[in-house]
Amino acid sequence: MTRLIVRRVLWTIPVILLVILMTFLLMRQIEGNPFRTSERAIPASIQANLEAKFGLDDPWWKQYVRYVKGVATFDLGPSLVLRNRDVNDIVREHFPPSLELGALAMLFALVFGIPLGLLAALRANKWPDYTAMFVANVGFAVPSFLIATLLIYFFAVRWGDIFDIPTSGWTTWQSKILPTIALGLGPMAYFARLTRGSVLETLQQDYIRTARAKGLRRRRVVVVHTLRNSLIPVVTAAGPILGFLITGSFVIEQIFAIPGIGRYYVTAVTGRDYSVVMGLTVLLAMIVIVANMVVDILYGILDPRTREAR
Amino acid sequence: MSATPLLEVRDLATHFFTREGVVRAVDGVSFSVDRGRTLGLVGESGSGKSVTALSIIGLIPQPPARIVGGEVVFDGRDLTTLSERELEDVRGKRIAMIFQDPMTSLNPTLTIGTQLLETIRRHLHLPKREARRRAIELLDEVGLPNPEARLDDYPHRLSGGMRQRVMIAMAVSCEPDLLIADEPTTALDVTVQAQVLDLLDELRTQHDMAMIVITHDMGVIAEVADEVVVMYAGQIVEQAPVTELFARPEHPYTEALLGALPQLEDDTARTGRLTAIPGRPPDLLDPPEGCRFAARCPYANEFDGCATHMPALRELRPGHMVRSEHPTTERARRKEAAPA
Amino acid sequence: MSSTSSGERTQFPGLRRLKERRYLRLPTPPPPTPTASGDAGAPIRSSSLWRDAWYRYLRNRAAVIAGIAFLALLAYCVIWPIVSPYDPNQVDFSQANDSPSLAHPLGTDQFGRDLFTRTALGGRVSIGIGFAATLVILAIGVTYGAIAGFLGGFVDNALMRFLDALYGLPYLPFAIIILAIFGGGSFWTMVIALSIASWFTTARIVRGQIITLKENDYVRAAHAVGARWLRILARHLLPNTLGVLVIAVFLELPGVILGEAFLSFIGLGISPPDASWGSMAQDGYRAYRVAPHIIIVPSIAIAWLILCANFIADGLRDALDPRTRET
Numbered sequence: 001m002t003r004l005i006v007r008r009v010l011w012t013i014p015v016i017l018l019v020i021l022m023t024f025l026l027m028r029q030i031e032g033n034p035f036r037t038s039e040r041a042i043p044a045s046i047q048a049n050l051e052a053k054f055g056l057d058d059p060w061w062k063q064y065v066r067y068v069k070g071v072a073t074f075d076l077g078p079s080l081v082l083r084n085r086d087v088n089d090i091v092r093e094h095f096p097p098s099l100e101l102g103a104l105a106m107l108f109a110l111v112f113g114i115p116l117g118l119l120a121a122l123r124a125n126k127w128p129d130y131t132a133m134f135v136a137n138v139g140f141a142v143p144s145f146l147i148a149t150l151l152i153y154f155f156a157v158r159w160g161d162i163f164d165i166p167t168s169g170w171t172t173w174q175s176k177i178l179p180t181i182a183l184g185l186g187p188m189a190y191f192a193r194l195t196r197g198s199v200l201e202t203l204q205q206d207y208i209r210t211a212r213a214k215g216l217r218r219r220r221v222v223v224v225h226t227l228r229n230s231l232i233p234v235v236t237a238a239g240p241i242l243g244f245l246i247t248g249s250f251v252i253e254q255i256f257a258i259p260g261i262g263r264y265y266v267t268a269v270t271g272r273d274y275s276v277v278m279g280l281t282v283l284l285a286m287i288v289i290v291a292n293m294v295v296d297i298l299y300g301i302l303d304p305r306t307r308e309a310r
Numbered sequence: 311m312s313a314t315p316l317l318e319v320r321d322l323a324t325h326f327f328t329r330e331g332v333v334r335a336v337d338g339v340s341f342s343v344d345r346g347r348t349l350g351l352v353g354e355s356g357s358g359k360s361v362t363a364l365s366i367i368g369l370i371p372q373p374p375a376r377i378v379g380g381e382v383v384f385d386g387r388d389l390t391t392l393s394e395r396e397l398e399d400v401r402g403k404r405i406a407m408i409f410q411d412p413m414t415s416l417n418p419t420l421t422i423g424t425q426l427l428e429t430i431r432r433h434l435h436l437p438k439r440e441a442r443r444r445a446i447e448l449l450d451e452v453g454l455p456n457p458e459a460r461l462d463d464y465p466h467r468l469s470g471g472m473r474q475r476v477m478i479a480m481a482v483s484c485e486p487d488l489l490i491a492d493e494p495t496t497a498l499d500v501t502v503q504a505q506v507l508d509l510l511d512e513l514r515t516q517h518d519m520a521m522i523v524i525t526h527d528m529g530v531i532a533e534v535a536d537e538v539v540v541m542y543a544g545q546i547v548e549q550a551p552v553t554e555l556f557a558r559p560e561h562p563y564t565e566a567l568l569g570a571l572p573q574l575e576d577d578t579a580r581t582g583r584l585t586a587i588p589g590r591p592p593d594l595l596d597p598p599e600g601c602r603f604a605a606r607c608p609y610a611n612e613f614d615g616c617a618t619h620m621p622a623l624r625e626l627r628p629g630h631m632v633r634s635e636h637p638t639t640e641r642a643r644r645k646e647a648a649p650a
Numbered sequence: 651m652s653s654t655s656s657g658e659r660t661q662f663p664g665l666r667r668l669k670e671r672r673y674l675r676l677p678t679p680p681p682p683t684p685t686a687s688g689d690a691g692a693p694i695r696s697s698s699l700w701r702d703a704w705y706r707y708l709r710n711r712a713a714v715i716a717g718i719a720f721l722a723l724l725a726y727c728v729i730w731p732i733v734s735p736y737d738p739n740q741v742d743f744s745q746a747n748d749s750p751s752l753a754h755p756l757g758t759d760q761f762g763r764d765l766f767t768r769t770a771l772g773g774r775v776s777i778g779i780g781f782a783a784t785l786v787i788l789a790i791g792v793t794y795g796a797i798a799g800f801l802g803g804f805v806d807n808a809l810m811r812f813l814d815a816l817y818g819l820p821y822l823p824f825a826i827i828i829l830a831i832f833g834g835g836s837f838w839t840m841v842i843a844l845s846i847a848s849w850f851t852t853a854r855i856v857r858g859q860i861i862t863l864k865e866n867d868y869v870r871a872a873h874a875v876g877a878r879w880l881r882i883l884a885r886h887l888l889p890n891t892l893g894v895l896v897i898a899v900f901l902e903l904p905g906v907i908l909g910e911a912f913l914s915f916i917g918l919g920i921s922p923p924d925a926s927w928g929s930m931a932q933d934g935y936r937a938y939r940v941a942p943h944i945i946i947v948p949s950i951a952i953a954w955l956i957l958c959a960n961f962i963a964d965g966l967r968d969a970l971d972p973r974t975r976e977t
Contacts, residue, residue: 015818029831141956146949206414215402247820269830284820304464
């Protein structure tokens with residue numbers, strides 16, 4: 001079991017290197033000058049100085065190696081645009097809200113999605129199923145920016161005097177409600193559908209028939225036998241979705257004015273702040289990788305068949 | 311053996327209500343099983359034998375299927391009238407069932423021990439330690455080596471034969487009065503088949519259980535059954551004690567089934583061909599009005615009304631029921647009576 | 651079943667399993683139906699396979715409705731702008747922010763432009779990007795997967811390891827970078843940006859298909875009797891993989907469309923006044939207080955498309971693999 005974990009962890013290294021390399025090469029294709037803060041051109045000498053200061057005049061592979069070393073020591077370098085700030089600082093400041101938002105949205109999605117799917121499956125092809133799936137399909141297909149906008153519209157504009165829910169910032173717990181729902185509704189719908197399908201499939205299995213033939217109480221059959229097995233695909237899905245939630249939340253962050261890395265990422269890219277972009281991309285990639293790794297380990301725990309070393 | 315039979319199935323009818331129509335999977339089936347005796351239920355796939363068994367303990371998938379008629383009287387109670395909760399008390403404790411494919415019939419994510427113990431604790435209400443001890447005893451009884459270690463194993467680590475033994479152990483764990491075995495050996499290797507059949511027979515005598523063995527294999531019937539019921543297209547076509555059935559089969563279908571058995575002792579052994587029964591069973595969505603075997607029956611002709619009139623199940627000899635207008639003995643008699 | 655199911659060490663089995671789940675229960679080729687002349691080992695009677703699938707598809711109500719709705723949407727986007735009496739770019743503030751009415755079935759935006767027409771026009775762009783990106787994804791994915799699957803051995807191993815590493819690339823951030831390289835969004839830059847980090851699953855699926863089919867008994871038999879690989883490819887492998895690819899189109903489409911919408915929404919993709927559903931949503935967002943319908947309209951269009959694509963994909967999958975059982 002530990003061997004499995006170690007092997008997985010080791011594998012992440014080449015992946016990270018590849019990510020850095022690709023981001024690096026891509027970023028260099030972007031035309032533009034990070035040092036330009038206004039419309040006026042920067043004198044060539046100053047440009048050269050700045051480039052030397054940030055090591056941009058070295059050949060690309062040298063920069064790459066230096067950067068990799070930096071990543072290994074958790075030093076993501078200085079920001080090119082905001083002269084007196086480190087990328088690490090930026091991360092420290094902007095990452096927590098995104099992380100929290102992603103985690104809350106995921107929690108929302110799981111807590112509401114799985115029971116919804118379970119209910120739909122247990123009452124398959126009857127009204128509870130149809131309603132639940134209707135809600136799920138809507139939540140899944142409607143883009144989150146619409147949901148966010150509608151939430152703001154109703155809670156702040158129309159019913160502003162009844163509810164006192166802030167629609168921007170990420171401070172009080174009330175301010176976290178709407179963004180969480182907006183971001184989490186899609187995944188919730190996805191989990192509901194996934195759970196429903198998985199439960200239905202599990203119920204067809206022979207071992208469920210065996211469990212019933214043994215006279216076990218329905219509750220036990222559902223919870224111990226059915227749910228456990230049905231949740232495997234849901235758990236597997238949760239990892240990448242968490243990764244996606246954290247890395248793709250920029251729209252929600254924009255709408256709700258949340259100071260997270262999603263929003264900052266866009267700014268950095270358009271501002272050609274190479275080091276920030278690099279740093280954030282590496283960070284985001286790591287999140288995706290870690291999320292997947294956790295899921296793999298969880299999968300091994302849930303499904304004993306996969307535990308054997310292959 | 312006097313006494314009331316343990317299980318009496320009367321006119322059981324189970325239909326599947328599908329989008330294409332109503333499939334009459336079991337259409338008026340009656341038989342009984344006495345305490346301590348083994349009933350063999352034989353027929354090809356689609357004959358309704360599994361559905362019959364599932365209907366007895368109420369395990370048919372309820373949305374498409376439903377018991378539309380008949381009674382299943384077990385120890386005085388009609389099981390078709392019981393609620394789900396009451397049935398849950400019967401299943402596993404009074405009537406147990408094992409299934410065909412041991413690979414898929416065990417939950418792959420739970421240990422053998424968990425699956426064994428949950429049955430024991432559910433019905434016998436034993437504390438954990440005692441239940442565990444009993445589980446080990448059971449595994450030993452079914453012939454599993456190293457039973458204590460087995461408890462913590464997952465199903466995928468056992469072979470097919472071992473898994474089936476575990477299933478059997480689970481089934482007899484609460485001393486049921488009746489064990490229904492649905493194709494218990496079909497998915498197993500030939501060598502293991504015999505062992506499992508022996509095991510079942512042994513357990514039956516030891517625990518004084520009645521058994522219903524469902525199979526399509528006449529060889530299995532010959533081994534374990536006391537009484538045989540032959541099913542075809544949702545109906546019983548012949549019923550007799552086992553030796554009687556093999557010695558003097560009456561229904562053309564039964565004859566054909568026996569003819570399809572490879573005979574090792576005959577002189578035709580290496581030269582004769584296995585007789586296959588031509589044709590296929592009727593579609594139960596729209597079964598024919600008359601005898602359902604008529605289309606494949608080598609003796610049906612246009613004068614006997616077999617195509618339009620369903621023959622009734624009649625007692626040809628004491629204890630021997632047949633549903634046919636052309637039972638063997640009558641055919642022989644007719645032949646003699648006919649002018650040369 | 652694709653051979654990636656077990657016995658393969660990959661970096662992200664979880665992620666892979668998630669995506670492949672939607673492709674699960676791939677149709678294994680049926681044994682060849684015996685032809686009248688009785689030639690065993692005949693190639694798949696493609697006509698009967700597709701016809702059967704078509705009939706099965708038609709029996710699935712949801713899939714049929716989705717198919718019709720999808721085609722209706724396509725027809726609307728293609729035809730309406732041609733026959734519409736309104737100029738989609740004509741600004742007319744006197745009619746701004748009108749709610750849906752007879753004259754403007756979907757209302758007007760804050761510049762007075764008819765939304766019914768703009769939505770159709772935007773649909774052309776969004777759906778166009780969607781299909782184009784999907785085709786690019788398929789092209790890359792199929793090539794990569796086919797090479798890996800066909801050649802096998804060391805090449806396959808290397809390619810798959812590399813693919814595993816690529817799974818670590820975060821999709822949207824990379825799309826953003828690509829767009830920045832090209833300096834903003836236009837049709838083709840969007841296509842590239844959206845397809846670059848999304849082809850991995852397709853590649854893996856195709857590879858799995860090819861490997862399964864390669865090991866298939868009657869492909870082996872055909873090879874054994876001397877049929878050349880090209881013939882085998884054409885008669886056996888392609889018809890079966892085709893089904894998977896069609897499903898793949900409808901599975902990837904929603905993701906791409908949503909991606910386009912998001913990117914355009916934050917201003918990186920198609921920007922106003924060019925119409926795409928995403929850019930229209932951006933317009934609508936700015937005016938949500940006054941006229942919420944402006945953002946609702948393109949969003950519903952997107953949702954419509956995504957729902958249709960999902961049901962069609964499900965229907966196709968069930969139609970091509972009759973073993974699927976769901977109550």
